[in-house]
Amino acid sequence: MSITSRWIDIPAGNDTFGGYLALPKSGKGPAVIIIQEIFGVNSHIRSVADQYAQDGYIALAPDVFWRVQPRVELTYEGTDRAKGVELMQKLNADEAADDIGAAAAALRAMPEVTGKIAAIGFCFGGRLAYMAARGSVDAAVAYYGGGIQNQLDEAAKIKVPMQFHYGELDAHIPLSAVGQIQERFAGRTDTEFHIYPNADHGFNCSDRASYNQRAAALAHGRTLTFLGEQL
Numbered sequence: 466m467s468i469t470s471r472w473i474d475i476p477a478g479n480d481t482f483g484g485y486l487a488l489p490k491s492g493k494g495p496a497v498i499i500i501q502e503i504f505g506v507n508s509h510i511r512s513v514a515d516q517y518a519q520d521g522y523i524a525l526a527p528d529v530f531w532r533v534q535p536r537v538e539l540t541y542e543g544t545d546r547a548k549g550v551e552l553m554q555k556l557n558a559d560e561a562a563d564d565i566g567a568a569a570a571a572l573r574a575m576p577e578v579t580g581k582i583a584a585i586g587f588c589f590g591g592r593l594a595y596m597a598a599r600g601s602v603d604a605a606v607a608y609y610g611g612g613i614q615n616q617l618d619e620a621a622k623i624k625v626p627m628q629f630h631y632g633e634l635d636a637h638i639p640l641s642a643v644g645q646i647q648e649r650f651a652g653r654t655d656t657e658f659h660i661y662p663n664a665d666h667g668f669n670c671s672d673r674a675s676y677n678q679r680a681a682a683l684a685h686g687r688t689l690t691f692l693g694e695q696l
Contacts, residue, residue: 468518470511475527477567482531484568485511487518488577495580495696496572498565498602499526500590502670503549505537509672510587517585520689523578527568529561529593541673553589558596565593566601581696585688586610587669598623604695606688609635609666614642617649626655628691630684632664632677659687 467490474481485506499514501507506526514524530537533555539545565584572578581603586594591610598605599622606628607613613629627650631643643660650656661668661680668677669684 468515470515470518473525473571475525475564475568475571477564482528482564482567483536484525484527484571485514486526487511487514487524489518489521489523491521493577493579494521494523495692496523496525496575496578496582497692498568498572498582498584498597499524500565500584500586500593500597501526501529502588502590502667503553504539504541504545505530505549505552507538507540507672509670513585513587513669516685522692523572523575525568525572527564529564529590530556531564532556532560541667541670558593561593562596562599562601565597569597569601583692583696588667592616595619595623595627598625598627600624604628604692606630606691608669608684609638611637614638614645617645620646620649623650626691626695628657628688629659630669630687631658631660632666632668632675632680633660633662634664635666637666657687657691659684 470487514526517524583604584594584597584602585606587608591607594605594607608630664677664680665675667673667675668680
């Protein structure tokens, strides 16, 4: 394995919280913040961070649930799924967005980070990436970001380029909701939308039944192209 990884402490006010850090072989470069789903910084999210480190980025996956329950790691089915929903409901989204800002600040303070910083969020994390795009990062990517359509008043505050990925079959985020978001960003040249035919919610996650290899590969390529242009 050419990358190295470890857990680090991220300062947040008088507190600290954990984050999984993966460094590329070169040891330096631009950075990405990988924002978890409701299932914690689990093996899948760590593998996504590792993937971006393989691509040459310094990747940090902050423990977004630390204020409710630190270092939670859940699977995608049954009681774990219910637990993830419960943790998300207990979380204050504005505090979580501040924590993404704290993760960005921690990255900026690292000598290894030699370029800009993007946020890449999945599901619940996609909404946090959208919130981070108000100024705490240089670019943001939201994979099937749940609830963005309910926060369209924030769209005017989005200061940085954004890329959105959606599955056509996603019952959680119907195409009508995607259309509302697209409408709000119409005319902005720094925003991209990609909709994947025959793909469902969670299509990027190989641990989920909804994994769609073709959509995941296509989305990853588009994300890398976007990051290459923006960072």
